Amino acid sequence: MTSSSRTPEGGRVDRATTVEFTFDGQTLTGHPGDTLASALLANGRHQVATSIKLGRPRGIAAAWAEDPGGLVQIEEPFPEPMLLATTVELADGLAASGLPGQGRLADVPDSARYDAVHHHVDVLVVGAGPAGLAAALTAARSGARVALVDEQSEAGGSLLGGTDRLDDAPALQWVAAAVAELAAAPEVLHLQRTTAFGSYDDGFVLALERRTDHLGAAAPKHVSRQRVWRLRARSIVVATGAHERPVVFADNDRPGTMLAGAARTFLHRYGVLPGREAVVFTTNDSAYDAALDLSRAGVRVQAVVDARPEGSPRRAECERAGIRVLSGAVVTGTRGVERVTHALVAPFADGEVGASSAIACDLLLVSGGWNPAVHLFSQSRGRLRYDEGLGAFVPGEELDGLAVAGSAAGLFDLAGCLADGQRVARAALAALGVAPAADDRLPTAPEPVVPAAPLVLWRVPDTSGAEGTTSFVDLQRDATVADVARAIGAGLRSIEHVKRYTTIGTAHDQGKTSGVLTSGIVAELLGVPVQDTGTTTFRPPYTPVAFAALAGRDRGRLFDPERVTALHDWHVAAGAVFEDVGQWKRPRHYPRPGEDMEAAVLRECAAVRTGVGILDGSTLGKIDVQGPDAAVLLDRLYTNLMSSLKVGSVRYGVMCGVDGMVIDDGTVLRLAEDRFLVLTTTGGAAKVLDWMEEWVQTEWPDLRVHCTSVTEQWVTFPVVGPRSRDVVGAVFPGVDVSAEAFPFMTWRDTTLEGVPVRLARISFSGELAFEVYVNPWYAVAVWERLLEAGRPYGITPYGTETMHVLRAEKGYPIIGQDTDGTVTPHDLGMAWAVSKKKPDFIGKRSFSRQANQDPLRKQLVGLLPVDRQTVLPEGSQIVEFAADGELPPPPVPMLGHVTSSYRSAELARPFALALVKGGRERIGETVHVPVHGTLVPVEVTGSVLVDPEGARRDG
Amino acid sequence: MAELLRTHPLEAWTAAFERLPDTVRIAAEPYVAMVDVRLGTVGPGASTALGVDLPTAPNTWVPAGAGRAVWLGPDEWLLTSPTEAPEELEGRVRAAVVGLGGSATDVSAQRIGLRLAGARVRDVLARGCSIDLHPRVFGRGSSAQTTLGQAGVVLLALSDAGDDVAVLVRSSFAGYLADWLLDAALEFTTTPDR
Amino acid sequence: MQLIACPWCGPREEVEFSYGGQAHVPYPDSPAELSDEQWAHYVFHRDNTRGRFAERWNHSAGCRRWFNAIRDTATYRFERVYRLDDPKSVTP
């Protein structure tokens, strides 16, 4: 079926196949190879939507990403907002509707796949038009690693929308041969449907490949829909072509008003006649091709309106074709509502517009010249230069590793673009030390006709009486010449300020057609050269990129790595509820049927304090510190003395930053005279190793010591509670586990079935406890042996929540929870862990700073809610009543905050740890904590609430 | 009592790996003894004592008996041995280097190895690795400590064609990386099952 | 994504590195002899140069070695990188 505006033949669509799509609920047909825009035009439909602010009808005004008019919402196959009809490839079943400016996000998850690929090349060529193909062929023939990316569905660039010939044959034959040659070259990556949207440092270019949408329902589900190519190139050739620029006049937004080159593209590439009666308004020779081609295809070209007083040498050609050429004339306005019906044409000389007359037309083509697509060059911090002749900004300097070729550099003839592509590629190869191939032939283009100089015309003075309020500069923002004038009137001078005042260039198209126009109009209104006005900054992305594509594979399970211990599957099978600790998944508690967390934790706590419990503590950071100076290093990094620790013993230690604030804590096992095992918090593992390395490498390279992470080399199972001795003794009969033979804060090595095991008497709960260390290969086996041996005592696996309650009952702080980077060991009540013997260690000098001697510093204390009921929310502020027993007037001074808070099975009441100003002096006082709008009285206590004498640690 | 049963972090992935096509074969290589060696100066003494010339060129590895010696830093190597128990390897290496001012630490369970083989291996890795893995620059004997997906890895090129690579990953990240690799390889499966 | 040349591993993406602030700020020989103000200067004060700046970097996702670099803080360009034991390592 041939649609109403489809040409009888020609174009690059597959006429043998018909695809069905719906637009605004209407079922229409098109062909593979169509864009949604070309299919709509083929169905005689120009208007796509209405504008965001003014509700004016808007239509397709260009043929690709520079179109400011044809915004659509895709409904099927998957809801996606704000796409351009000109860049959506038609596929069977596509459903879309026109958008008044703003789209609608899908409210169902996107099931499509997205991914990224890193790729390294010697030469990256962006754009597969004549210059880009010439550059890619030249680079590929040298044997260099080459990538060629192009945003269209097929290679050819401007050649797809024209009738050019090369080597006396249609130019597209050469394009096909070039593509075939590139495909055969082993080191060439050639990607179509791939938009290089950002150019960054050191040859890094991001490109978005649209991989499956054009396949419609046949798109394979296991292939990513879109892919972000992370291209790293030693040299980049930007051959991105140019965008045609409109001229602004009154009512220049009516559907049917289109860039001249776009109409040519619709005709030649898609076999679509965008109208039946056309007026062509131009300031340069390029639009004459559109007039002649459309005329040849059967369009009645009513007039070519050429703003230049002398017109063009191509006038005679037009007249031979029966086309009237009006030189020294401009289009001053249009008539029509949903489609242009008349162009208003008036004589134009020396900036003065004469009386208008109306010419009937349903298509008004406009060309105000061409803007090189300098986006990638400018993103790479390349300076732009205003070219007076072109009325456009062109690359104004040479950049290292990035060169611009062809139309993007301001060249507009085919022979010149081919030669420029080759020249730039050869220069890139030379810079890389690669010799070009001996046979490096490019096709011959016909001798170009030298065009007449274009006229630089930004806008036609408004003679309609609307005073520029319907002369649209940025169609997507409904921003007009009047808006620009108002910005200037408000005193704005910088183009960046005008952009923000008028919002020009901030819409979906980022000013592809409006940017340079605005520079020109601002310069004109200010009476300054356009070079001085300059352009707004070009920023990535060149065209919009979906967040899903940027997220790529990092979604769902792969969003953030989950680190698990060797026992993870056991925990899952045991019904553990997990919590995130950094990237680790740790069992928080093991609820039994019917238990909530509170019940489970109370049960687990009671089991540990009265029987025996077991914890997977494998996430604890572990660092092997080896070498003759190992003890020297630890003495410098810990606040307490480690060199006096005996082999076979364990010591708790605190580390501070140079500012004297606690950064981590943990126990240290002395394995040998020259070897220690340092345990860190789970969260501090990487940080502490880095800290050690930093000091060893940057300050103390003479120390003979090496630090190695062994966090995952050892699983750690604390077996905790009064019956832990029975359990550990049963599993490791070779070890005398009596308090006398195996005292608190010592360790012993043993074996289990020949496998080395280390036992340490370390307690984080105050109870008798043994930590069992073994290679994770044997984690499950050893864990199950311990459970088996503990069965008679009701051994209870417990999670991090119970661990936290038990340690808090003993007043043991968690660094990072009870501290926040402003807490010294003294604030924690750990003056005992600060050596007075050592002449220096990291942090020592800061302790004597005046601010750290303040008696009103926040100190770690315990809090007991007087009502014995309220669990204080962690983070709650603490206040005190004034002498009169009332709350002081606001702002109420804060005394500190609650850092840890739990319900205690042992105490049979809730309790908390808190940092309180001068806290230790306040022990016994009552202060208040606001909880859900009421003030809860709490008693300040010491931080150790359970077994303050330490009687339980030996069982 | 019976011998202690061993388990490794990627057991649950075995079946999924086996379903992969020949172009991307992935297999876990568990239970390989590894030791982290630190040594200031590498000389003939060290070579004799260790039985291998530790590679001094960054980003390289060399065979060491049945295992490998991998450059990790200017004074740091990873020695692997599939034939020794972890404590045996550590003891042997420690004895060899301690007199030279070096150190040796058993890190056998710290990482687990994956072997990736097939024509599409480089494509799969390129989905999450920013370094250039082209055989022209990453031929046999090359190594790299870098990031794959969001996991830190050591990559070892085992062939000159880029079709045989060992990946060492921290054990706690192994499951994540296995999932990541399966996801990245999905495109190359002819009968995708998910 | 800038490339940073690790003196050992060569150019890698910047995300493999962590920043260590101004270079050549040694730990004082005798902290105890410093006044509070002198000590605070070591702990808290660093230059905030526009232009060439000597700074410390760590190849944290690679070989874990610290090194120094001269970088232009206005353009982000690395002029050179050098090892800590480089005899030329004193800032020009």
Ligand SMILES: [Zn+2]
């Ligand atoms: Zn490095």
